Amino acid sequence: MAEDRAGVVVYWRPGCPYCMNLRLQLRFSKLEYTEVNIWRDPEAAAFVRSVADGNETVPTVTVAGKAMVNPSRRQVMDAVRAQAPGPGA
Known part of the structure; x- marks a missing residue:
C-alpha cells in the first residue's frame, strides 16, 4: 500500500507545475x-x-510516513532532518 512506502516519497501527477517545481x-x-x-x-x-x-492535491510528500500536502523544498528538508536524519538530510 502507498502508506507503507518507506523513506521520502513524492506523490505527483503529469502536468502539475507545483510537482515539476518541487521535483x-x-x-x-x-x-x-x-x-x-x-x-x-x-x-x-x-x-x-x-x-x-x-x-488529489499534489505534490504530496511523506517523510517517515508523515504526510505533507504541497510542501516547499525547505519544508521537506526540515522534515527529513527532524523525522529521518541520515545521509542526504
Missing part, C-alpha cells in the same frame, strides 16, 4: 526519495485523497 528542486539536493505518479497508481491516489481532504 526539480529535490533533484539538486542529495536527498534520496521515491517518486510515485498518482495517475498510474490507484493506491497512491487513494492515499493522497486520504491526507488531502478527499482531493
Whole structure:
C-alpha cells in the first residue's frame, strides 16, 4: 500500500507545475526519495485523497510516513532532518 512506502516519497501527477517545481528542486539536493505518479497508481491516489481532504492535491510528500500536502523544498528538508536524519538530510 502507498502508506507503507518507506523513506521520502513524492506523490505527483503529469502536468502539475507545483510537482515539476518541487521535483526539480529535490533533484539538486542529495536527498534520496521515491517518486510515485498518482495517475498510474490507484493506491497512491487513494492515499493522497486520504491526507488531502478527499482531493488529489499534489505534490504530496511523506517523510517517515508523515504526510505533507504541497510542501516547499525547505519544508521537506526540515522534515527529513527532524523525522529521518541520515545521509542526504
